[in-house]
Amino acid sequence: MAITGRAVLLAALGLIYVALVPRAWSVLVWLAVVAVLVIVDVLLAGSPAGLDLTRSPGAQVVLGESTSTSLLVRNDGRRRVRALVRDAWQPSAGAGGSRHTATLPPGESVRLTTELTPVRRGDRRADRTTLRSYGPLGLAARQRSVAVPGTVRALPAFPSRRHLPSRLRVLREIDGRAAVRVRGQGTEFDSLRDYVDGDDVRSLDWRATARRRHLVVRTWQPERDRRVVILLDTSRTSAGRVGDTTRLDHSMDAALLLGALASRAGDRVQFLAGDRAIGARVIGVHDRGQLLHRLVTAMTPLEPALVEADWSRLAGAVDGLSRQRALVVLLTSLEPAAIEEGLLPVLPALTARHRVVVASVTDPVLRQMASQRRTAFETYDAAAAERTLTLRERAATALGQLGVTVLDESPDELPTALVDHYLMLKRQALL
Amino acid sequence: MTRGRLIGASLVLALVALALVAVLTAGSRKQPLDPGSAAPDGARAVAQVLRAQGVSVHVTHTAAGLVQQSAGPDSTVVVTRAGLLGRASLHRIAQTSSSAGSLVLIAPTAPVLADLGLPIREVPGARSDPGQLRCSTPPFDGLRFDGGVAPRSYTSTVGAGCARLDDGGDAIRTLPAVPGLRPAVVVIGSDQFLRNRGVLSADDAAIALRALGSHPRLVWVAADTAHADASATGSGEASPWPRWLGPGTWLVAACVVLLMLWRGRRLGRLVTEPLPVVVPAVETTLSRGQLYRRARDTARTAEVLRIASRHRLARYLGLAPTTPAAELVRETAQATRRDAREVHDVLVGGPVDDEAQLIRTAQELQNLERQVHRP
Numbered sequence: 009m010a011i012t013g014r015a016v017l018l019a020a021l022g023l024i025y026v027a028l029v030p031r032a033w034s035v036l037v038w039l040a041v042v043a044v045l046v047i048v049d050v051l052l053a054g055s056p057a058g059l060d061l062t063r064s065p066g067a068q069v070v071l072g073e074s075t076s077t078s079l080l081v082r083n084d085g086r087r088r089v090r091a092l093v094r095d096a097w098q099p100s101a102g103a104g105g106s107r108h109t110a111t112l113p114p115g116e117s118v119r120l121t122t123e124l125t126p127v128r129r130g131d132r133r134a135d136r137t138t139l140r141s142y143g144p145l146g147l148a149a150r151q152r153s154v155a156v157p158g159t160v161r162a163l164p165a166f167p168s169r170r171h172l173p174s175r176l177r178v179l180r181e182i183d184g185r186a187a188v189r190v191r192g193q194g195t196e197f198d199s200l201r202d203y204v205d206g207d208d209v210r211s212l213d214w215r216a217t218a219r220r221r222h223l224v225v226r227t228w229q230p231e232r233d234r235r236v237v238i239l240l241d242t243s244r245t246s247a248g249r250v251g252d253t254t255r256l257d258h259s260m261d262a263a264l265l266l267g268a269l270a271s272r273a274g275d276r277v278q279f280l281a282g283d284r285a286i287g288a289r290v291i292g293v294h295d296r297g298q299l300l301h302r303l304v305t306a307m308t309p310l311e312p313a314l315v316e317a318d319w320s321r322l323a324g325a326v327d328g329l330s331r332q333r334a335l336v337v338l339l340t341s342l343e344p345a346a347i348e349e350g351l352l353p354v355l356p357a358l359t360a361r362h363r364v365v366v367a368s369v370t371d372p373v374l375r376q377m378a379s380q381r382r383t384a385f386e387t388y389d390a391a392a393a394e395r396t397l398t399l400r401e402r403a404a405t406a407l408g409q410l411g412v413t414v415l416d417e418s419p420d421e422l423p424t425a426l427v428d429h430y431l432m433l434k435r436q437a438l439l
Numbered sequence: 440m441t442r443g444r445l446i447g448a449s450l451v452l453a454l455v456a457l458a459l460v461a462v463l464t465a466g467s468r469k470q471p472l473d474p475g476s477a478a479p480d481g482a483r484a485v486a487q488v489l490r491a492q493g494v495s496v497h498v499t500h501t502a503a504g505l506v507q508q509s510a511g512p513d514s515t516v517v518v519t520r521a522g523l524l525g526r527a528s529l530h531r532i533a534q535t536s537s538s539a540g541s542l543v544l545i546a547p548t549a550p551v552l553a554d555l556g557l558p559i560r561e562v563p564g565a566r567s568d569p570g571q572l573r574c575s576t577p578p579f580d581g582l583r584f585d586g587g588v589a590p591r592s593y594t595s596t597v598g599a600g601c602a603r604l605d606d607g608g609d610a611i612r613t614l615p616a617v618p619g620l621r622p623a624v625v626v627i628g629s630d631q632f633l634r635n636r637g638v639l640s641a642d643d644a645a646i647a648l649r650a651l652g653s654h655p656r657l658v659w660v661a662a663d664t665a666h667a668d669a670s671a672t673g674s675g676e677a678s679p680w681p682r683w684l685g686p687g688t689w690l691v692a693a694c695v696v697l698l699m700l701w702r703g704r705r706l707g708r709l710v711t712e713p714l715p716v717v718v719p720a721v722e723t724t725l726s727r728g729q730l731y732r733r734a735r736d737t738a739r740t741a742e743v744l745r746i747a748s749r750h751r752l753a754r755y756l757g758l759a760p761t762t763p764a765a766e767l768v769r770e771t772a773q774a775t776r777r778d779a780r781e782v783h784d785v786l787v788g789g790p791v792d793d794e795a796q797l798i799r800t801a802q803e804l805q806n807l808e809r810q811v812h813r814p
Binding site for chain 1: 683706
């Protein structure tokens with residue numbers, strides 16, 4: 009039950025009556041009148057229990073964009089219902105205008121649509137839906153909350169998507185599909201074709217030329233069907249916030265760009281994410297179009313966990329995928345303690361079989377702090393920042409000595425740095 | 440017109456009608472115990488009967504009115520609702536009536552009795568309905584007094600009383616006259632017997648006639664709220680505030696409670712947000728800076744900055760990170776065309792004892808780096 013502003017106003021109108029009949033009992037009389045009217049109004053209000061609620065199936069939306077969810081409200085009761093409906097969602101679901109008014113004669117239904125703009129990645133859930141049915145006098149209402157489950161899935165934003173076209177162009181150049189196929193751009197024999205002006209004379213195939221009696225060149229193509237394993241660290245170091253979001257989200261961005269590019273390049277992409285254990289995996293997807301969707305779906309529910317990563321288990325999971333040589337990309341953070349105690353001991357086994365790249369998000373604020381030295385206050389902070397940078401560099405050096413490539417970049421640059429490194433490896437046939 | 444509006448309109452109409460009735464009844468209402476009022480609370484019946492008996496009744500509402508009327512030995516002075524009169528008024532009444540034939544006080548409170556200077560005490564406390572009380576003192580002997588639900592009870596060392604109550608006091612008390620000081624006084628602990636409504640109960644009419652009609656002239660001081668003194672000792676009915684203020688306050692309080700109920704009722708419960716753990720990535724670095732700051736360890740702070748700068752300079756100059764400091768200083772001095780000793784002081788040696796030196800060293804290091812390597 010709930011009363012409305014009108015009931016309060018009605019009670020306040022009693023001041024006129026009290027002024028005219030200034031007795032103590034006139035207050036009681038007036039309040040009794042208000043109470044009776046409120047009770048009558050509640051009794052006359054349509055029952056909210058008679059409303060049947062159905063929600064449209066859950067939607068998917070890329071983080072930062074809007075979608076909507078709709079509730080179908082049907083009046084199964086015998087009375088007309090004038091109701092205020094609140095479709096409550098978690099705050100991070102960004103439900104704007106979640107309150108609706110509905111007037112429903114018996115047997116009729118209405119569709120109430122709530123705009124959702126999730127502000128956080130992951131599955132955002134609906135809470136209870138509250139119905140407040142007003143009486144004919146508008147003095148009081150009956151209220152009831154029912155659970156109408158609903159979910160909106162906010163997919164990772166993938167802002168580095170905009171870099172994909174330019175990198176695909178680079179890939180095509182390497183691939184030789186758009187440009188001339190010349191030696192040096194890949195090492196796998198592709199085909200023989202007639203010589204045209206401009207072809208590199210070094211790529212002439214003399215044996216074929218002798219057979220065909222005119223000039224024939226060999227074409228080459230880069231290796232295909234190489235394996236790329238992306239391992240996303242979701243341990244405590246990924247919980248650090250850099251800029252607007254966590255390291256984990258920035259790492260996801262980089263992983264998505266690499267995954268998209270590598271799948272276009274014809275490589276087999278495998279994705280693992282975990283901390284103490286593997287929390288998500290995408291393995292054995294051959295359809296290029298499907299891969300990105302699968303990656304995004306696997307990443308969506310991931311959250312940073314406040315535990316130390318178990319690198320021996322994570323490395324074991326990478327090893328267990330296949331015995332074939334692969335490019336292993338570890339998306340983690342260059343946290344000196346975590347690297348030295350967890351990752352370094354298990355790396356030699358990994359580098360012996362695979363090419364390993366460690367990609368880490370660095371906070372641009374660190375460099376800014378290190379360069380500000382106007383006051384004593386700032387200088388102490390600058391020293392602290394320099395110390396952190398030195399330690400990170402030391403960890404990177406230690407990794408480099410094990411034959412690992414380290415990419416320590418700011419959130420904006422990490423995805424492009426990672427795919428550029430991949431393209432470089434591809435170009436030099438080092439995969 | 441919807442059903443809701445119809446009901447709303449009829450509600451407003453009912454309100455207006457109620458207000459109208461209230462206004463009309465309020466207009467015809469008169470003060471209680473007024474000798475001119477025919478309302479159940481008024482005292483017109485008694486006044487008219489007295490007039491019919493040949494008593495000339497003079498009505499006044501203030502003490503000043505009584506002075507004008509000048510009560511002589513042939514007059515009875517009756518004071519109703521004396522609680523509405525202030526101390527000064529009561530003194531004047533006491534003075535003026537000292538020459539009167541008798542003074543009748545209707546249900547005076549203890550402060551009123553004190554202000555009038557009468558040796559009568561009120562017995563405090565609430566009483567239950569005593570019913571009809573028998574009287575045996577003149578001039579009321581043989582009469583039954585109905586004092587209503589809760590008559591006041593009085594006691595005194597002199598004079599006589601009748602209509603005895605449970606607590607030992609009397610509902611009616613008489614004092615003999617003291618020439619020059621006071622007339623004969625009759626104190627009656629209830630005003631029911633004067634009211635038009637109560638005058639027919641028991642022998643109340645006879646009591647009223649005997650108390651008020653003992654002299655050919657009656658001066659009736661009918662104090663009322665319209666003429667009440669600001670300094671009135673108060674009998675509970677007198678107040679400078681409008682009468683609706685009390686009930687109005689209660690109603691406003693009730694409205695505030697309703698307002699809280701209205702605004703406090705949630706449309707469904709609060710929804711909680713399952714927040715993941717997120718910490719600023721630079722937090723450990725900021726804490727380290729705070730640690731340096733609190734320790735004021737300028738030497739160590741400078742050393743940290745120097746190590747970082749030496750490391751970067753070695754890289755800019757194409758030297759191995761393990762290059763000895765002396766060689767690095769030489770190379771840097773060459774690249775910047777600065778004095779080697781000066782560069783050495785900045786980069787390696789040079790004590791850093793206070794914060795001023797620390798800032799200078801930090802900025803010098805930055806300058807050196809910029810001179811070697813322009814980004």
